[in-house]
Amino acid sequence: MRGDSPMNTAVNASPAGVAPALGLGRRITWLLLLPSTLWFLLLLLMPLLVILVFSFGERSSVGGYGGGFTLDNYLALGSRAGAFSNTLVLAPLGTLVCLLVAYPLAYFLAVKVRRNRSLLLTLVIVPFWTSFLIRTYAWIFILGGKGIPALLASLGLEGVRLINTPTAVLVGIVYGYLPLMVFPLYVSLEKLDKRLLEASGDLGASRFETFRRVTLPLSAPGMITGVMLVFILLMGEFLIPAILGGGKVFFVGNALVDLFLQSRNWPFGSALAMTLVALMLAIILVYLKLAARFGGASRDGVL
Amino acid sequence: MWLRSYSTSLYLFLYAPIALIMVFAFNAGRSGLSFQCCSVQWFGRAFGNPFIMEALGNSALIALCSALLSTLFGTLAVFGLQRVGGRVRRFFDALTYCAIIVPGIVIGIATLIAFITLFDLLNPLLQAIDPALPRLRMGFGTVVAAHSLFTMALVMVIVRTRVEALDKALLEASADLYAPPLSTFFRVILPQIAPAILAGFLLAFTFSFDDFIIAFFVAGSETTLPIYIFSSIRRGITPEINALSTVIIAASLALLVASRYLQNRQPGA
């Protein structure tokens, strides 16, 4: 209960009998914070602590956790280099493609559309009322031999293979996370003062120049938020590579699931999970530092 | 102009797979991936399949419970945090961001391991106290608990922004008029933050309803809808799932249309 210890000491330190109302107030504060503290302790800190401990253990002979203390699990991380490099290439790449694809749409919705804007915006969300799994599964058909490759073959382009390739995974990523990118971009572009754009045009700036020097910098908070949201989710991605990668495009998430469900190597799995979390924290901290320096991140921009 | 056609094609991209799902719901054949026209049998089968219905019910109930819990706990915490000093607040902030950043897959696995270990310790104790006590195990409760961790953090972020934006003058005015604190809360504060709370609730519900990876690890023998669908993908998906998805999409579209219609009828709302 580290979270409320300062308050406890404060209560104990106050002379007995002084201002019972104050004691009551503290008690109320304590009660308000109790459930969330309990949840953080029981469902965040304890599990993370347990896998931290397990990550220094050994696999028991039949699988699971066998106790002991060793650094072997961390030293063996190199055997998952492929999964890490896949993740570290496809997660940023997927985020970037998402950003590039989403920006024009967000710009269109925020700046160009006059009527039906909220309808069009809602239409971006509606697909997400269908199961993520089902939507991803639909791509098996579209990218599979009887989908786009058959279409291309009828146009004379034979032998294209899409399913179970990094391209398929990338398509799945863009499809799955596009709205996540559109929304923050929309929010920041929508707040943009249109008169600035006009002023820039009146001062003789070309449309490209206006975009580069006015629109783009002003939409930076939205970009920062969107990029971070998508990136965080992609780093832990499991489903898209599992469904569209055919076991060949392997993310750290897939390696993790395998370690728990196939090899039953809990200690190594724990080490992998801790490494993933540490890596993400490091990347996000660096990213936020950079964003603050170059992007002028507002407090509002960071979720 | 190119922006318009670009955006149109993006909408096509977003809706093509969904259209495909809907078309296949009317498949006369058995496979989820090859089409024979046309039949509505799968709609009847989906709603007559007790396992699909049970999974749907489980998902809805889990989503409802975890959304309620996380909205309540999150909102309470936001008010609690208004009353404490910097260090405690920063510590809570760190925990909140941590809960958002740690990937679902890690949460799922870590919770599974921690709870199995914990239950293995607690169950013999409980049995020693009274053999009639039920044994702790993974299931409904663990999914709700694990889902509400993430969603509670979301609710805290959302509601806090709203609470911090509250007009302090209004609160002071209320106090100046000798309104008791509780009455200020219910008459002044709550109406202003209600939209944020509702939004947090809906967000939590949707997240929990669609989550696969956390439930996959901590659900024990319970089947949620995403777990059922994942299992059917491996088993060879049948158009039942397509039919169910079609109904869900159609219902949400209908609600969307209805809500716009209502909005247009009540311009003052």
Added chain:
Amino acid sequence: MDKKTFIKTLRSWQNGSITRRDFLGRTGLGLAAAVMAANMPGLLTSRAFAAEKGSMGDRVNLATWPNYHSPDNFAAFAEATGAKVQMNVFGSNEEMLAKLQAGGSGWDLFVPTNYTISTYVELGLIEPLDLARIPNFDPKAFEQRFMAQGTVDGKVYAVPKNWGTTGIVYDSSALKTPVDSWKQFWDLTKTSASGRTIVHDYQLTAIGNALKYFGYSFNSLDPKELADAEKLLIDCKPHLFAINSDIQPSMRSGDAWMAMCWTGDASQLHRDNPDMQFALGREGGELWSDFFAIPKGAEHRDAAYALINYLLDPAHNKLEVEAHGYPSGDKRVDALLPKEMLDDPIMYPAAELLSHLEFGAAATLTSPVRAELMARFKAA
């Protein structure tokens, strides 16, 4: 996922960039959907389950493999007993073991393969069967080699479901050369079947059949031999279509041309498309048998026994065999099968081909070295 999309909308609401009217419209919509989703299934399920008042409960949870049962048999069983079969399918025995080891699987009945049973017994995860409750099980009707591993320390823990082999299936319309050895399988993977081959997502068969390329034992745990197999697997990885135990969808769609394949998958593929050819590797490979077993603490034990007994009734088992295309190993069932099925070389390979095959060993499945090799192969 939706949660994050919504959060962005929310933020926009808070920032006032969307009007209050929009907000009410949208949240009202969401709330209505939530209420509907929460109420509808409750109504439906209570109706669906209230009708059944079977003495053994309304269900039996079965953990099994894909394409492994006759849906008609399950429907008839539900009709007769009131217990519906809830099926969970898995891709590997490790996965089943992991789920049982983690506890709270909720299974009443599952289908372990021969080499796993001693491990389950050792870990105390399954219980001895009460054969009096399975009168349709007749030990004399089965060949000893297909039922021996169900018995540990003189106690019967599992009764045989069916047996089969692990061979190669290929689409002869796409792959012109006939395939009949694991050497060819891997060589073609790197050449004319590049990008079109599926390898099981299962260390036992993926590594075992890579070992056969060099003529080593399917069950080898020898470090040097395993290193050879690993090199082969990793060399072939860029040429694979997928690493997946469920080969049928991709073979049917024409995306894949060749795959590691269990007997029944080959029977089913060949039945629907005669171009699908099956062969056992000349070097050998795997022979296996699957069993029915009941996990310790099964909730619907009565229903599980009833289902085993129902499926082992030769008349019902015949329907199973016709649906899944694996030989049952039960002489009473064979007597009921049509002659062309008994002559089918996929289901009943020639004795001299069978003689090269090996049963998987318990140590092969639980070997951490092989598990880690497989994981490296997949993560490569």
